[in-house]
Amino acid sequence: VEILKMLYRDAEILIFDEPTAVLTPQEVRELMGIMRRLVEEGKTILLITHKLKEIKEAADTCTVLRRGRLIGTVPVSKTSEKKMAEMMVGREVNFTVDKGPSHPGDVVLEIKDLCVKNTKGLLGVKSLSLQVRKGEILGLCGIDGNGQTELIQALTGLTKIESGAVLIDDVDVTHMPVRQRLDRGLGHIPEDRHRHGLVLDFRLDENLVVHCYGRPPFSRCGILDFKAIRENADRLIKEFDVRAGQGPATPTRSMSGGNQQKAIVAREIDRSPEAFVVSQPTRGLDVGAIEYIHKRIVAERDKGKAILLVSLELDEILDVSDRIAVIYGGEIVGLVDAKKTDENELGLMMSGSVRKAG
Structure with a gap:
C-alpha cells in the first residue's frame, strides 16, 4: 500500500526504511523484485537496512555509516557481505553462531x-x-x-x-x-x-x-x-x-x-x-x-x-x-x-x- 501511495504521487525518489520487518521470506523476495522493476523504470531508490542479504539482493552501491560518520561507499557486486560487515563494525565479524548440540532436560x-x-x-x-x-x-x-x-x-x-x-x-x-x-x-x-x-x-x-x-x-x-x-x-x-x-x-x-x-x-x-x-x-x-x-x-x-x-x-x-x-x-x-x-x-x-x- 505504501509503495502504491508513492507511485500515485509520481515520486521519482523512493525511500525504503527497513521495509521487510513484517514480511515473510516469500513476500521479501516479491518486494525485492518490485524494487528492481522500479529501478528499471527509472526510479531512484534509497534502501535503509541492517540486513546485508537484502543489500546484496537489491542494491547497486552500498554506503556504510558508523556512529554517524560516513565510512565509505562500495559497489555491491564487488563487495562481500563480510567486507561490508567489517566496515560497519570496524573489525572482522563471525557470521556463524558457534554452538554445540543441545541437551534438553526437564x-x-x-x-x-x-x-x-x-x-x-x-x-x-x-x-x-x-x-x-x-x-x-x-x-x-x-x-x-x-x-x-x-x-x-x-x-x-x-x-x-x-x-x-x-x-x-x-x-x-x-x-x-x-x-x-x-x-x-x-x-x-x-x-x-x-x-x-x-x-x-x-x-x-x-x-x-x-x-x-x-x-x-x-x-x-x-x-x-x-x-x-x-x-x-x-x-x-x-x-x-x-x-x-x-x-x-x-x-x-x-x-x-x-x-x-x-x-x-x-x-x-x-x-x-x-x-x-x-x-x-x-x-x-x-x-x-x-x-x-x-x-x-x-x-x-x-x-x-x-x-x-x-x-x-x-x-x-x-x-x-x-x-x-x-x-x-x-x-x-x-x-x-x-x-x-x-x-x-x-x-x-x-x-x-x-x-x-x-
Missing part, C-alpha cells in the same frame, strides 16, 4: 492453553501451549502482530491472562505480579529497551540494580549502599564489555543502542534465572553487537537455562534456536527442529499456508 517454562486479549479486546493469543526445557533455546517466529506481544506480556506479568496457565519449575505463576515472577526464576530481555528495559534518565549503575536495589548488598535498612551499587556496575561493565564513557555514572540515555542492550543482558544474566523470555534481542544493533548477544544467549543455554527466543529475524531464529515454534493468528501452527527446516518452510507456516506439528 520442562522449566510451561504454557498451557493460554488465552490473552489484545488492545482491541479480541483474543490475541488463542489456547496456546508450549514447553521450554532446561538447556534448550526454543525460537518463536511469526509475522509481527500475530500474538507475540500479547504472549510476552502475559508471560512477564504485564497483561491479564483470560484463561490457561503459566508455570515456572512446576510453580503456577499465572496470577503472580511481575516481582514475584522474577523471584521465581524468570528473566526478561524486552524488545523495546527504551520503554521496558531501561530507565533512560537513570545512571548505568542504577539501571543495573533496578530488580534488586531493595535487597542486600545494595540496600541496608531501607538505605541504598551506593558503594556496593558502583562496585556491581564496575564488575558487570568489565564482564560484559559494556562501553560506558563515564563508567557506572554514565547517563544511560547517552549510551549507544548496542551498549544499552549489553547492559540489559548483563543485568538479566547476572540474576541467573532458570528461564529467559528474550524478545528481539538484536533489533537495531550492528553485526558486532549481534554476534556478542548471540554468544551470551548460547552460553546461558549451555549452563542449563531454558530460553524462549522471540524474533522477527528468521536468520536469527534459524542460527540460534534448537527448536522453532511458528505463531500465526495467536496460535502455534508449527513446531520443528531448527536443523531440519529452512526459511521457505517457516515462511509458509508464518503466512498460515501450512501447519506442521513437531
Whole structure:
C-alpha cells in the first residue's frame, strides 16, 4: 500500500526504511523484485537496512555509516557481505553462531492453553501451549502482530491472562505480579529497551540494580549502599564489555543502542534465572553487537537455562534456536527442529499456508 501511495504521487525518489520487518521470506523476495522493476523504470531508490542479504539482493552501491560518520561507499557486486560487515563494525565479524548440540532436560517454562486479549479486546493469543526445557533455546517466529506481544506480556506479568496457565519449575505463576515472577526464576530481555528495559534518565549503575536495589548488598535498612551499587556496575561493565564513557555514572540515555542492550543482558544474566523470555534481542544493533548477544544467549543455554527466543529475524531464529515454534493468528501452527527446516518452510507456516506439528 505504501509503495502504491508513492507511485500515485509520481515520486521519482523512493525511500525504503527497513521495509521487510513484517514480511515473510516469500513476500521479501516479491518486494525485492518490485524494487528492481522500479529501478528499471527509472526510479531512484534509497534502501535503509541492517540486513546485508537484502543489500546484496537489491542494491547497486552500498554506503556504510558508523556512529554517524560516513565510512565509505562500495559497489555491491564487488563487495562481500563480510567486507561490508567489517566496515560497519570496524573489525572482522563471525557470521556463524558457534554452538554445540543441545541437551534438553526437564520442562522449566510451561504454557498451557493460554488465552490473552489484545488492545482491541479480541483474543490475541488463542489456547496456546508450549514447553521450554532446561538447556534448550526454543525460537518463536511469526509475522509481527500475530500474538507475540500479547504472549510476552502475559508471560512477564504485564497483561491479564483470560484463561490457561503459566508455570515456572512446576510453580503456577499465572496470577503472580511481575516481582514475584522474577523471584521465581524468570528473566526478561524486552524488545523495546527504551520503554521496558531501561530507565533512560537513570545512571548505568542504577539501571543495573533496578530488580534488586531493595535487597542486600545494595540496600541496608531501607538505605541504598551506593558503594556496593558502583562496585556491581564496575564488575558487570568489565564482564560484559559494556562501553560506558563515564563508567557506572554514565547517563544511560547517552549510551549507544548496542551498549544499552549489553547492559540489559548483563543485568538479566547476572540474576541467573532458570528461564529467559528474550524478545528481539538484536533489533537495531550492528553485526558486532549481534554476534556478542548471540554468544551470551548460547552460553546461558549451555549452563542449563531454558530460553524462549522471540524474533522477527528468521536468520536469527534459524542460527540460534534448537527448536522453532511458528505463531500465526495467536496460535502455534508449527513446531520443528531448527536443523531440519529452512526459511521457505517457516515462511509458509508464518503466512498460515501450512501447519506442521513437531
